[in-house]
Amino acid sequence: MNQYNVISLSLNRIPNNCTSYRQYIERIESRLKRDLIHSFPAADICEQDALWDILTDIYAQENSAKFIFILDEWDYIFHRDFVTEEDKASYIDFLSNLLKDQPYVSLAYMTGILPIAKYSSGSELNMFAEYTMAAEELYSEYFGFTEKEVDVLFEKYLQNEPNSQVTREGLRIWYDGYHTKSGERVYNPRSVVLALTNNNLGNYWTSSGPxxxxxxxxxxxxxxxxxxxxxxxxxxxxxxxxxxxxxxxxxxxxxxxxxxxxxxxxxxxxxxxxxxxxxxxxxxxxxxxxxxxxxxxxxxxxxxxxxxxxxxxxxxxxxxxxxxxxxxxxxxxxxxxxxxxxxxxxxxxxxxxxxxxxxxxxxxx
Structure with missing residues (x-):
């Protein structure tokens, strides 16, 4: 904690009335450049430079300042109607230029639905290790609530809800059914939380689409x-x-x-x-x-x-x-x-x- 500069980007945010990839990526670049200029006022930064050049200059001028990148929903843009195949290739190049072999990168953590290899045709993003619930056992328990975690939440629910309407078996019937690679049962976390919060078993599915x-x-x-x-x-x-x-x-x-x-x-x-x-x-x-x-x-x-x-x-x-x-x-x-x-x-x-x-x-x- 407090050892690194952190850049956190939610890549599912788009400009108002966005109709092109250029509008999308320019919003990310301009806002990030603005934040860097504000956070490193002593650095000699040219706002017209590429984002990775600015970060390299900050690294050189600020005692080897390193960054942790947290990028949420990195593949969001691939599902937009206005994005062309050329845009997708440009986006991969953007991520590669920003993250690959850069001295200012200490760690890059990205989340998304589909694997990087599906979109990266060459070596642009081959520096990532990918972890999925179905294919990798490591970290698979964090893709949802395990049986033990649901047990703990249910006990807290019973302690705090005098008129409990939700049963432990009900949670299993409604929200269990997923499995990690090792075979451990996993529950839909959003649905479990909302069922216990609302004191009602119901359909809270919104995670991947209606x-x-x-x-x-x-x-x-x-x-x-x-x-x-x-x-x-x-x-x-x-x-x-x-x-x-x-x-x-x-x-x-x-x-x-x-x-x-x-x-x-x-x-x-x-x-x-x-x-x-x-x-x-x-x-x-x-x-x-x-x-x-x-x-x-x-x-x-x-x-x-x-x-x-x-x-x-x-x-x-x-x-x-x-x-x-x-x-x-x-x-x-x-x-x-x-x-x-x-x-x-x-x-x-x-x-x-x-x-x-x-x-x-x-x-x-």
């Missing part, structure tokens, strides 16, 4: 993913080959790329070679998609019958129940797996989709 983004990934290759989607909504994991480097936003053409993106962005979890929907919070989002999107074809049609199926069940109307099950079975199941137990499980789960909002499935005794 419902529309979930549908975007599925929409790009419905024919290849819709059957797997039904399995996952039925609680059955789906074998998949996941590559973080394939998960480039807005460029998804294969099932593997779609699932890779959904894992990286947190919509799915990956364990033992399979992808699945991690918890109730995300399951509700997928259920919502099935009930709304007509382009999902027969899946949408079957989901629409779930309200009628629930009503028929509660009324004891076995004729209607049989009719719906036969329709679902004949619509969804291919001939060769017509009597498969897994197929039948998926069908029953799909036609009872609406029941999930009102009932909990009992555990076997």
């Amino acid at each position: 419902y529309d983004e979930i549908y975007y990934y599925v929409q790009h290759n419905i024919a290849a993913v819709q059957d797997d989607l039904v399995q996952m909504i039925s609680g059955i994991p789906v074998p998949a080959k996941i590559s973080e480097y394939a998960a480039t936003s807005m460029r998804l053409s294969t099932k593997e790329e779609i699932f890779s993106a959904m894992v990286v962005y947190g919509f799915l979890t990956y364990e033992n070679g399979c992808v699945s929907i991690p918890n109730k919070e995300l399951m509700d989002r997928f259920n919502e998609m099935l009930m709304k999107e007509q382009s999902l074809g027969y899946i949408y049609q079957l989901a629409q019958k779930s309200e009628k199926m629930l009503a028929a069940t509660l009324a004891g109307d076995t004729d209607t129940m049989t009719e719906i099950l036969e329709y679902a079975h004949n619509t969804e199941s291919p001939l060769l797996s017509y009597s498969s137990e897994a197929e039948l499980t998926m069908i029953v789960n799909l036609v009872y989709l609406q029941a999930r909002d009102r009932y909990r499935k009992a555990k076997p005794v």
Whole structure:
């Protein structure tokens, strides 16, 4: 503490009415230059110089002054509509010139969703060591709340909330489901905090995008993913080959790329070679998609019958129940797996989709 100068940049901040990469990067450069001039008034700084030249001059004139760089959401700009391929290359060059082999850099710490190697085609940013929850065990516990951390938070919640409405099992059902490389269970931290703060189990998902983004990934290759989607909504994991480097936003053409993106962005979890929907919070989002999107074809049609199926069940109307099950079975199941137990499980789960909002499935005794 107090050993280094620290430059902290939130790279998801853009100028007002920003329509170009040039506006974006000029805001960063001008504001940082202004801060450096203010912080080092004795240094001979030319504001027209490149940012890295200014920092080099400060290092030379201020007794080898070194800096720690903390850059949050470094890859944010890659997902903006106004950014061209040339802009992306310029941005990589900017980061390389600023950080690579510079004497004033003591440490550079960057956070982002996708790996550096996805964007850096050469050696521009090869000085970084990258750590992800799925690929590296080191630091993986810090990507979310572990079981022990949730236990501690829940005990504090019970001590401070006389009318507690949240249960420990409820937190597990709603927000657990992610896994580190070593297999440790990890909870969505934002959702756990808000559930305990609000004294209410609910859907607080905002970390990687809303419902529309979930549908975007599925929409790009419905024919290849819709059957797997039904399995996952039925609680059955789906074998998949996941590559973080394939998960480039807005460029998804294969099932593997779609699932890779959904894992990286947190919509799915990956364990033992399979992808699945991690918890109730995300399951509700997928259920919502099935009930709304007509382009999902027969899946949408079957989901629409779930309200009628629930009503028929509660009324004891076995004729209607049989009719719906036969329709679902004949619509969804291919001939060769017509009597498969897994197929039948998926069908029953799909036609009872609406029941999930009102009932909990009992555990076997």
